[in-house]
Amino acid sequence: MMLAFLLATASIFSLNDCVPARWPSSAAQSLSLLKNSPVNCLIVEPAAWSPVFVNAAHERKVRLLADLSNTPGDAAKALAANVDALYLEGNFPEEVVSKARALAAQAGKPFAWLPDRMHMPIHKTGRDAPMVLGSYQGLWPGVKLGHEGEAEAAPSGPPWIETNSGFLRFARTEAPAGVPVWIANRPPEDRAVTMERYLQSIGDAAMAGAHWVVSFDAAFAKRLLAGEADALATWERINRVLRFYRQHRDLTELPDYSKLAIVQDVESGALVSGSVLDMVSSKHVPAFVVPPASLGAVAIPQLKLMLNIDPQALTDEQKATLRQEARKGVMLINGPPQWKLALPPPSEVTFTDDQIKQLDEVWSEINRTLGRDNFAVRVFGAPAMLSNLKAAPDGGKLVLQLVNYSDYPVEAITVHALGKFAKATLLVPEGTAEVELFDFEDGSGADLSKVNDVAILVLEKSAGSSTAKTE
Numbered sequence: 001m002m003l004a005f006l007l008a009t010a011s012i013f014s015l016n017d018c019v020p021a022r023w024p025s026s027a028a029q030s031l032s033l034l035k036n037s038p039v040n041c042l043i044v045e046p047a048a049w050s051p052v053f054v055n056a057a058h059e060r061k062v063r064l065l066a067d068l069s070n071t072p073g074d075a076a077k078a079l080a081a082n083v084d085a086l087y088l089e090g091n092f093p094e095e096v097v098s099k100a101r102a103l104a105a106q107a108g109k110p111f112a113w114l115p116d117r118m119h120m121p122i123h124k125t126g127r128d129a130p131m132v133l134g135s136y137q138g139l140w141p142g143v144k145l146g147h148e149g150e151a152e153a154a155p156s157g158p159p160w161i162e163t164n165s166g167f168l169r170f171a172r173t174e175a176p177a178g179v180p181v182w183i184a185n186r187p188p189e190d191r192a193v194t195m196e197r198y199l200q201s202i203g204d205a206a207m208a209g210a211h212w213v214v215s216f217d218a219a220f221a222k223r224l225l226a227g228e229a230d231a232l233a234t235w236e237r238i239n240r241v242l243r244f245y246r247q248h249r250d251l252t253e254l255p256d257y258s259k260l261a262i263v264q265d266v267e268s269g270a271l272v273s274g275s276v277l278d279m280v281s282s283k284h285v286p287a288f289v290v291p292p293a294s295l296g297a298v299a300i301p302q303l304k305l306m307l308n309i310d311p312q313a314l315t316d317e318q319k320a321t322l323r324q325e326a327r328k329g330v331m332l333i334n335g336p337p338q339w340k341l342a343l344p345p346p347s348e349v350t351f352t353d354d355q356i357k358q359l360d361e362v363w364s365e366i367n368r369t370l371g372r373d374n375f376a377v378r379v380f381g382a383p384a385m386l387s388n389l390k391a392a393p394d395g396g397k398l399v400l401q402l403v404n405y406s407d408y409p410v411e412a413i414t415v416h417a418l419g420k421f422a423k424a425t426l427l428v429p430e431g432t433a434e435v436e437l438f439d440f441e442d443g444s445g446a447d448l449s450k451v452n453d454v455a456i457l458v459l460e461k462s463a464g465s466s467t468a469k470t471e
Helices: 002-011 028-034 049-058 071-082 094-106 165-174 195-206 217-227 229-247 276-282 314-326 353-370
Strands: 021-022 041-046 063-067 085-089 111-114 134-135 182-184 260-264 288-290 305-308 331-334 377-380 387-392 397-404 410-418 423-428 431-434 437-440 445-450 454-460
Touching: 028 049, 028 063, 028 217, 049 063, 063 071, 071 085, 071 094, 085 094, 094 111, 134 165, 165 195, 165 276, 165 288, 165 387, 182 195, 195 229, 195 397, 195 454, 217 229, 229 454, 260 276, 276 353, 276 387, 305 314, 305 353, 314 331, 377 387, 377 397, 397 410, 423 445, 445 454
Parallel strands: 021 041, 041 063, 063 085, 085 111, 134 182, 260 288, 260 305, 305 331
Antiparallel strands: 377 410, 387 397, 397 454, 410 445, 423 431, 423 454, 437 445
16 A cells, blocks of 8 residues: 555646646637647636546646535545546635545645635645645735725835735745745636736736736636637737746746845734735835744845844744844844734735724834845836845846836836846846846946836846855
């Protein structure tokens, strides 16, 4: 029996290789839409477990994840239909999740479970360890509009951008090596969804090193399956952005980098959209999350500043690690009690209006501390964009992820990077272009003429130099 288990385990394909999508049809002919698409894993409901659909998918080398969310008792039926994995989305009793996981393991198939954020299996090991870490809960990314269509302002000042990136960056930090991070938020059905919003959803997850489970609103799915020209054009744009991130996966999966670290965990709001990390990022200030449990266990890059959100929750050993960082010359800011907000109920992923007012005060304090300092890069002229900075482990390369959350191109963007760089390359879905660098007092600068939707700026140092050494 042990040999059979080992053989089954060895046969499991890796969900880390998936570009996932929730498929809106059980008709085998609908799979023709996947020609030249990077989407290679489909989440399908019971109607698509038919031999005709399963065989057609496998002929295209497309993996099928049987969605048990509405019929959790049908795991054995799904496996008998020769699907490639089992998938659960939502909160279920522990025995339901455990049974589906066990049946999948017995069949040598992967199992993916995406609950609400608060029930994600963070720090689970052994048989309970996740093959995917993620949640179905998420905001629909884009600039938040007021009642009259004007852009609302965030506590940090720029336009309020609805984003899941802060939560996903924390999840990426907590995910075991080789375990992908997915977010399966669905498009709103109460309003028209533009092409740009689909692209923003892809980029919002990808710049955090995660995958958005592609999902269509009902009206678009109907038009796409009918082969309408405008829907097919939107689908091609979606695929172009998916191909872009697939091609540059080595860059999106690099660790976040900055000379600013935020010490935060689940209890201090890391799973809530709009928390401190999102506020800092809205000002294009790079930062990375350090969960308290990892203090002293992982190397930390050379820092200028550490923001400790909830110092009262740290152990004596963790506090000692922070004092050691301070002795190296790092400015350590221990947040007062008002920095830690009460967590919303599991059904919500954002703070209340009253808490947002409290965040205004928190941001005022943090903003005064940040000042105009450069924590590795500064981005100018991009108020409707978000960025995330990553670095190669050898320190010779900075990678700036850019996502445009407006419905029009952003032009005349300037980037100031600390340190002298020898080469700058702008990667966009339309192609690749070298960018001329210029010197300023503390480093190298680059001007980007236009970003339509998503972009990656790669800054490379000359051989032998270093940017992001750890100690």
